[in-house]
Amino acid sequence: MLKIENLTANVGDKQILKGISLSVNPGEVHAIMGPNGSGKSTLAQVIAGHPGYEVTGGTVTYEGQDLLDMDAEVRAQQGIFLAFQYPVEIPGVSNAYFLRAAYNEIRKARGEEEVDPMEFLDVMTERLKIVEMGDDMLQRSVNFGFSGGEKKRNEIFQMAVLEPKLAILDETDSGLDIDALRIVAEGVNKLKRPDRSTIVVTHYQRLLNYIVPDFVHVLAQGRIVRSGGKDLALELEERGYDWLLETAGASA
Amino acid sequence: MSSSIESLVNKEYQYGFVTDVESDAIPPGLSEETVRLISARKREPEWLLDWRLKAFRRWQAMTEPRWPNVKYKTIDYQAQTYYSAPRSVKPLQSLEEVDPELLKTYEKLGISLNEQKRLSGVAVDAIFDSVSVGTTMKAELKKHGVIFCSFGEAVLEHPELVQRYLGSVVPYSDNYFAALNSAVFSDGSFVYIPKGVRCPLELSTYFRINAADTGQFERTLIVADEGAYVSYLEGCTAPKRSTNQLHAAVVEIVSLDNAQVKYSTVQNWYAGDKDGVGGIYNFVTKRGKAFTNSKISWTQVETGSAITWKYPSVILQGDNSVGEFYSVAVVNNYQQADTGTKMIHIGKNTKSTIISKGISAGHGQNSYRGQVKVLGKASGARNYTQCDSMLIGNQCGAHTFPYIEIANNTATLEHEASTSKIGEDQIFYCKQRGLNTEHAISLIVAGFCKEVFKELPMEFALEAQQLLGVSLEGSVG
Numbered sequence A: 001m002l003k004i005e006n007l008t009a010n011v012g013d014k015q016i017l018k019g020i021s022l023s024v025n026p027g028e029v030h031a032i033m034g035p036n037g038s039g040k041s042t043l044a045q046v047i048a049g050h051p052g053y054e055v056t057g058g059t060v061t062y063e064g065q066d067l068l069d070m071d072a073e074v075r076a077q078q079g080i081f082l083a084f085q086y087p088v089e090i091p092g093v094s095n096a097y098f099l100r101a102a103y104n105e106i107r108k109a110r111g112e113e114e115v116d117p118m119e120f121l122d123v124m125t126e127r128l129k130i131v132e133m134g135d136d137m138l139q140r141s142v143n144f145g146f147s148g149g150e151k152k153r154n155e156i157f158q159m160a161v162l163e164p165k166l167a168i169l170d171e172t173d174s175g176l177d178i179d180a181l182r183i184v185a186e187g188v189n190k191l192k193r194p195d196r197s198t199i200v201v202t203h204y205q206r207l208l209n210y211i212v213p214d215f216v217h218v219l220a221q222g223r224i225v226r227s228g229g230k231d232l233a234l235e236l237e238e239r240g241y242d243w244l245l246e247t248a249g250a251s252a
Numbered sequence B: 001m002s003s004s005i006e007s008l009v010n011k012e013y014q015y016g017f018v019t020d021v022e023s024d025a026i027p028p029g030l031s032e033e034t035v036r037l038i039s040a041r042k043r044e045p046e047w048l049l050d051w052r053l054k055a056f057r058r059w060q061a062m063t064e065p066r067w068p069n070v071k072y073k074t075i076d077y078q079a080q081t082y083y084s085a086p087r088s089v090k091p092l093q094s095l096e097e098v099d100p101e102l103l104k105t106y107e108k109l110g111i112s113l114n115e116q117k118r119l120s121g122v123a124v125d126a127i128f129d130s131v132s133v134g135t136t137m138k139a140e141l142k143k144h145g146v147i148f149c150s151f152g153e154a155v156l157e158h159p160e161l162v163q164r165y166l167g168s169v170v171p172y173s174d175n176y177f178a179a180l181n182s183a184v185f186s187d188g189s190f191v192y193i194p195k196g197v198r199c200p201l202e203l204s205t206y207f208r209i210n211a212a213d214t215g216q217f218e219r220t221l222i223v224a225d226e227g228a229y230v231s232y233l234e235g236c237t238a239p240k241r242s243t244n245q246l247h248a249a250v251v252e253i254v255s256l257d258n259a260q261v262k263y264s265t266v267q268n269w270y271a272g273d274k275d276g277v278g279g280i281y282n283f284v285t286k287r288g289k290a291f292t293n294s295k296i297s298w299t300q301v302e303t304g305s306a307i308t309w310k311y312p313s314v315i316l317q318g319d320n321s322v323g324e325f326y327s328v329a330v331v332n333n334y335q336q337a338d339t340g341t342k343m344i345h346i347g348k349n350t351k352s353t354i355i356s357k358g359i360s361a362g363h364g365q366n367s368y369r370g371q372v373k374v375l376g377k378a379s380g381a382r383n384y385t386q387c388d389s390m391l392i393g394n395q396c397g398a399h400t401f402p403y404i405e406i407a408n409n410t411a412t413l414e415h416e417a418s419t420s421k422i423g424e425d426q427i428f429y430c431k432q433r434g435l436n437t438e439h440a441i442s443l444i445v446a447g448f449c450k451e452v453f454k455e456l457p458m459e460f461a462l463e464a465q466q467l468l469g470v471s472l473e474g475s476v477g
């Protein structure tokens, strides 16, 4: 589904990603962990097509196509969804209106009919249940005045509505209380399908108790320094990152 | 960072065509003779000619205001043509007599003058250069005693009403452009709603400048008698031309005791090209006088014109009267706008609300200029002002000039202001959900303008939103 090879990327003159390779197959869940500032969000943003990052080398193939050649909106229309670490506020635009616009763009890209507000209300009402949110938030402005946790939950609600093929969750667990964490994680699990893949960026093993990864990767200083199964997360919880950084440093 | 908020491309202005009609114009230049000629063309009574001449003499003694925060080349008033009318238009003609070429023009602008095809619930007066080509739904309105016709027709058919109210809100001596308009005004709309009548249709006037080097000086007068209600909408477009054209209009609203007038504008005059060549100079005086318990509400969406100079205002004359001003002003490329309002509180317990949304893109300069004045006897006066600016890109500007004058210490005033920038992150967030850049911008801007759009009549809110999208197209590459 997604194949990243030797990807390097800059912000300004600063190289952040220093040669990332990663393969994600349909149905798989990959966790990406690593110290602050190691480049996890950068990787997520580069996959999603943020214009602020300049790809300087490597390739990314998505469903057989050159992903780096697509505009950000095309990537979204093709089924890539990023749950932002810092969701953006859009004052005056209701969640319902925003989501319907997104939903219809994605449908149009697939050659499907647009849905009217009434039909879409049914879609939203059903998906709200997945994240156990009240329908009052449909009329609120996108993320505007939302608490940190509400913003994160709203990202997963959007994901539930848009049903992406490849979802990247960037620290969706941070800022969530214990109950919300469980609800959100269960929501993500309910959306799992054999043809859908998930990349979960997190600092905490706790989330991975709910969303069980097939693979865990450790990103440090712009490189994947270790990959393993779900047990790697447990090991990191216990030992921290230092031992990996030393090995990485030695091999660099 | 490879900033995408930079490059500017101008989107084609879709109303920029010219209609080929033979017109009857008086020679360029401005003198007493010009004023007399215009008045004679319109077969006006003596009192109106006298009023025009007084205005003209007053104008000659005045100087063009320099305080607005806009820059433009000196206007040569002698090079303008002050009256131009399609030859085929006859005074007091009926809709059936309208030249098909003119009908086609309005069809092309999305305005059908064919009553059968019209959007139900709206009556239209269509003004082409200096004259009205027709007013729809007159018969229906007449049943309710509502008068809706061109100004010229009102002068001939309802002189007592015109004479009584003309200049009662905006005297000819009010300001430079109002004096000029009073001297040479050509056509515009006249509305009278009788006592206690709720006007059953939206009234709307569509202004079109067609002839080159011709100014449009329309004059609109709306009178809502006691307890009456009316909602009125004006729209405007002009051909694309590389020279600047002058538009100096006056709108007066009289809202008698317990009456309500809602006046909405979607201003889309030609704005000039992406280098700032051409476009309309829009110098407009709009003011309403609200008597006891009455309400006047201005809503404007200003997207066109090279220069906009305009302050729709309310004189809160009567006790408990209410004045509202909701404004969206967009400048892109080299457009400049200096717009806002004046709320003059005279009566007791008068209340005013000002919501202004300024959007600047390209090299556009947008100024909000607003005055809240509370006179000594206006005890219990209240004003709420909210003034927000949004910047798209780094080369545009937003400025605010609020003036407050209070002579009664029981007044309550609240003022809020904000400036924001459409961020790359906001646009990226939308794109990540599948919207393209233009869609993202129009969505973000529409959200920013929401409080104003919700004041527009339903049929026009969507149109205004689309227009906004078009005006900003290309503002982010």
Ligand SMILES: Nc1ncnc2c1ncn2[C@@H]1O[C@H](COP(=O)(O)OP(=O)(O)OP(=O)(O)O)[C@@H](O)[C@H]1O
Residues within 6 Å of the ligand: A011, A016, A034, A035, A036, A037, A038, A039, A040, A041, A042, A043, A052, A085
């Ligand atoms: N827009 C930017 N401008 C300047 N530096 C940036 C920008 N975006 C990222 N960086 C830098 O790139 C590095 C990697 O940042 P990134 O956000 O990818 O880290 P992260 O692994 O997600 O960290 P965290 O765990 O704290 O979220 C950091 O040093 C950060 O300061």
Ligand SMILES: [Mg+2]
Residues within 6 Å of the ligand: A040, A041, A042, A085, A170, A171
């Ligand atoms: Mg991060």
